[in-house]
Amino acid sequence: MLGALGEAKARDVLAKTIQSLSFPAHELERWQALLVLETIAAEPGLIGITARFAKARAVMRWPAAR
């Protein structure tokens, strides 16, 4: 999902955010995934921008989750 960061960094960012939101580590519902991305989107620089892009793509592809 956060391809611009590279796999390792993306996994690290996602894992830390999921943990901070007390979400399950292995499977998220769509609303949880969007909240994870929205949380990361508040980060400065490329990390935040990457998450905003990922969220924009997800919202367009998951219309039921809006």
Add this chain to the structure above:
Amino acid sequence: METVVAVGIEKGSAAEAGRALAARIAEQLGARSPALVTLFASLSQPLDEVMAAFRAALPPGGPAPVVLGASTAGEFTHEGDETGAVSAFAVSGDFRVFGGVGRPLAGSVEQAVTQALAGIPIEQEGYPHRTAILLIDGLAGAGEEATLIAAALLGPGVRLCGGCAADEWRLQKTFVGCDGVVESDAVAVAMIFSKEPLAIGVRHGHEPFSQAMTITRSHDNVVNEIDGRPAWDVFLEKTRERALSDGLDPASLQGNSDTLRYFLKYETGVKNGPEFRIRMPLVRNSDDSIGFTCGMPEGTPIHFMASTPERQIESARDAAKRARAQLGTGAVAGALVIDCACRKLILEDQFGSAVRTIAAELGGVPIAGFESYGEIALNDDDMSGFHNTTTVLLAFPKGK
């Protein structure tokens, strides 16, 4: 309506080159009017002057094309490559094209991209396919950021291609422009609405030669430390053996020019699944930090990467193959090519051969483009769109 592509490359003053290119394009297109023209100019021909001369020299009567442009580190067509020249790519056919420029990128990437997209409609009835060409200041250090923001604002279904303006490796100032508005620290966009999908091919030819190391301190596009040590020290240490085997002695590097040429041979890469996204170092700062062409977040593992002339030619062919495959059995009218300037350094006098390989792979069609400080390619399923050391090409189907 069949699509026709016209290309040209000219030297001389900006005005001479602009006028000559307008004449060459008109000669090749005959009675047709181009919908889009790209002009890629060396610093010997200021982009604003080239654009003005070109636009003034267009045959009267037809609809004015969107004219998009950038300053370069080299220019080429399928007939050969040059420096100190202007290359032009023009496409005529059933298209609707709109463009814009936004600035400043520094400190306000989103505002600049939003401004560039402001005059571009969301849709055009009867033209379901949308392809955006994005040209970005190559020294802004915001290549990925601008690409992803543009993609997010444009929405799914819009494919992006383009590249970073260059300045012949002076690393002082680059320019982008659209329809007479030429700026630095800016982004220029042309949106092509078409009845048939265009094709975007992208490929690099680099491989890792180091284990992963971690960016431990950075800010935006500046990497201060790798594995807890000054970035430049680590860069030299990890590339020394490879450089010596390539006949280069890093101990003999003197000044910015030597350092830049060294960076162009030994890049970094970020692993994404089985592939690597290349991230090009551009500047060694006085504090031994290294400036890149896009953001490099702390905690990112990087590998050191290199390539060979053979792999560079193969990757150019592969990029063309990928684009060709997207067009199915249809003939190609021509292609716009954005090629990383470092590839010429690797290929040396074989660069022309790589360009001709692209044209041949597409069916012996006209191509034109420039050597850039970074490349952009983002198809609908991609989650990252900024590349380095890459060939990106936008191929136009001939249509009926």
